[in-house]
Amino acid sequence: MNDYQYDNQTVTGFIVSSIFWGVVGILLGLLISVQMWRPEFNFQPLFTFGRLRAVHTNGLAFGLGVGAIFGLSYYILMRLAKRPLLFPRLARVQLYLFNIGITLAAVTLLMGYTQSLEYAELEWPIDIAIVVLWVMFAVNVFGTVIKRREEQMYISLWYIIATVIAVAVLYIVNNLSIPAGLFKSYHLFAGVNSANVQWWYGHNAVGFVFTTPILAMFYYFLPKSTGIPIYSHRLSIIAFWSLVFAYLWTGAHHLVYTPLPDWIQTLGIVFTIFLIAPSWGSVVNGYYTVGSDWSKMNTNYLTKFFIMGITFYGLQTVQGPTQGLRIVSQLIHYTDWVPGHVHMGTMGWVTMTTAASIYYVIPKIYDTEIYSEKVANIHFWLVLIGQLIFSVTMWITGIQQGALWKAVNPDGSLKYTFVETLIKNYPFWQVRTLGGIIFTAGMLFFIYNIYMTMRRGKTPEMAKA
Amino acid sequence: MTDNGDNIEAFEAKETSRKLPVGWLVLFWGLILWGIYYFAAYSPAISGWTQEKAYQESVNK
Numbered sequence: 001m002n003d004y005q006y007d008n009q010t011v012t013g014f015i016v017s018s019i020f021w022g023v024v025g026i027l028l029g030l031l032i033s034v035q036m037w038r039p040e041f042n043f044q045p046l047f048t049f050g051r052l053r054a055v056h057t058n059g060l061a062f063g064l065g066v067g068a069i070f071g072l073s074y075y076i077l078m079r080l081a082k083r084p085l086l087f088p089r090l091a092r093v094q095l096y097l098f099n100i101g102i103t104l105a106a107v108t109l110l111m112g113y114t115q116s117l118e119y120a121e122l123e124w125p126i127d128i129a130i131v132v133l134w135v136m137f138a139v140n141v142f143g144t145v146i147k148r149r150e151e152q153m154y155i156s157l158w159y160i161i162a163t164v165i166a167v168a169v170l171y172i173v174n175n176l177s178i179p180a181g182l183f184k185s186y187h188l189f190a191g192v193n194s195a196n197v198q199w200w201y202g203h204n205a206v207g208f209v210f211t212t213p214i215l216a217m218f219y220y221f222l223p224k225s226t227g228i229p230i231y232s233h234r235l236s237i238i239a240f241w242s243l244v245f246a247y248l249w250t251g252a253h254h255l256v257y258t259p260l261p262d263w264i265q266t267l268g269i270v271f272t273i274f275l276i277a278p279s280w281g282s283v284v285n286g287y288y289t290v291g292s293d294w295s296k297m298n299t300n301y302l303t304k305f306f307i308m309g310i311t312f313y314g315l316q317t318v319q320g321p322t323q324g325l326r327i328v329s330q331l332i333h334y335t336d337w338v339p340g341h342v343h344m345g346t347m348g349w350v351t352m353t354t355a356a357s358i359y360y361v362i363p364k365i366y367d368t369e370i371y372s373e374k375v376a377n378i379h380f381w382l383v384l385i386g387q388l389i390f391s392v393t394m395w396i397t398g399i400q401q402g403a404l405w406k407a408v409n410p411d412g413s414l415k416y417t418f419v420e421t422l423i424k425n426y427p428f429w430q431v432r433t434l435g436g437i438i439f440t441a442g443m444l445f446f447i448y449n450i451y452m453t454m455r456r457g458k459t460p461e462m463a464k465a
Numbered sequence: 466m467t468d469n470g471d472n473i474e475a476f477e478a479k480e481t482s483r484k485l486p487v488g489w490l491v492l493f494w495g496l497i498l499w500g501i502y503y504f505a506a507y508s509p510a511i512s513g514w515t516q517e518k519a520y521q522e523s524v525n526k
């Protein structure tokens with residue numbers, strides 16, 4: 001099984017790349033959080049908020065997120081398929097192309113090139129590179145699954161397959177555009193159609209980048225770390241199919257009270273609310289699994305990462321659907337509530353679960369133990385506290401903002417000017433920066449721990465012997 | 466390192482692998498029923514409700 005070693009290097013390469021882009025994205029996040037309350041921290045023209053925000057979101061979603069997804073999906077895939085990747089060299093090329101792609105993405109966004117579609121900012125030449133990258137991933141995933149040496153397909157494989165298919169369809173359709181020069185293009189769809197396609201895509205970026213591949217990790221690494229089997233296989237399968245079915249029709253909840261036809265909004269809301277059930281299928285399954293032996297929370301340091309991660313996923317998938325309701329959307333839409341929601345998901349669920357998975361994988365690949373469980377615990381508490389500060393401050397100021405915007409005098413005129421409502425955000429934005437610093441400190445402990453583990457362990461080639 | 470893949474049985478809890486918690490089933494079917502009601506109640510073609518009318522009513526209040 002020597003081929004495994006080759007693949008382990010690719011897995012490690014993706015994890016290290018992911019961490020690298022994670023550092024870039026998180027530091028930029030800190031900077032833009034300061035720019036919100038200290039305009040002097042905008043440095044013309046490259047390092048202004050307008051450009052850096054997209055570098056932050058793309059860097060973290062595609063650099064940290066997708067990088068880790070590539071690496072960990074391959075790790076899971078090889079073990080569940082009981083065979084090496086079908087095309088190990090292709091995976092290696094994919095790793096290089098991935099880093100080139102993210103670099104180009106960062107540079108062009110800094111230069112101000114954008115399609116002006118959220119999470120689909122990258123201009124068409126880079127889109128083509130990304131599609132090539134994704135096809136490489138798809139070829140390896142499908143090839144390896146088809147040639148697998150274990151007949152039964154564990155739930156994590158289903159989630160990985162869903163990710164591959166859904167992202168391909170979503171990304172290609174929403175990026176259909178008519179080029180007008182090398183770095184300029186126009187969306188193929190216009191007006192309300194453009195918005196509808198964009199949010200069909202945007203919501204499913206959440207669904208198929210921040211949910212399905214992370215659930216693949218959760219279902220795989222929770223049993224591996226704790227030694228406890230998943231409570232109900234049937235529940236995981238039913239939740240999977242209903243989740244992927246429902247997710248795709250919910251995007252309209254981003255367009256409540258817009259010119260989008262009423263019935264489309266309503267249908268989007270119906271699927272949105274239904275999504276609580278499949279989401280909570282995984283939450284319940286996770287709780288029942290660890291519920292068979294809660295002492296694992298103390299005896300295995302990774303258990304609390306997974307349980308806290310799935311808890312934030314559970315909160316996120318109740319809060320999210322609620323936000324889709326008309327009565328709630330009209331209060332919180334366009335306010336700072338939304339970044340509060342977003343970061344409970346990205347910091348509390350995605351990053352928490354991914355970091356725990358990396359903690360599991362790196363010592364295995366390097367044939368050693370984690371450098372320090374104590375450092376991991378410090379990391380855990382810091383990112384937890386940092387994230388809670390972030391989310392809670394944004395929820396408070398978001399509700400306040402929404403309420404002030406809606407306040408009217410008896411004659412129907414607005415009670416507050418926009419700037420009056422903006423100024424009230426400042427203290428909350430400052431506290432958010434504090435939360436961000438705490439979160440970043442936690443991530444630095446994580447990186448230090450991984451680095452020391454790698455140094456202590458054998459290199460992937462040596463581990464072969 | 467001997468890493469020949471996973472034993473798939475180790476992932477499934479034997480006694481409970483086919484269980485569906487009752488509370489979860491209630492949630493699942495309940496949300497589907499609610500969805501049917503909500504779609505009917507807020508679709509212009511079915512109930513006559515529109516965003517525009519609802520807005521006018523709220524302004525007239």
Ligand code: HEM
Nearest residue numbers: 206210253272275316317320321323324333338342345346
């Ligand atoms: C059942 C699951 C979920 C539903 C139904 C949902 C619903 C929503 C809704 C309605 C909004 C728009 C709020 C507004 O602008 O008025 C939103 C925004 C957002 N959510 Fe969620 N959410 C869910 C889970 C998640 C998860 C797990 C994550 C991340 C890990 C996430 C990340 C985001 C992001 C990034 C945005 C911001 C989109 C933008 O740029 O405007 N959501 N979500």
Ligand SMILES: [Fe+2]
Nearest residue numbers: 203206251254
């Ligand atoms: Fe959404």
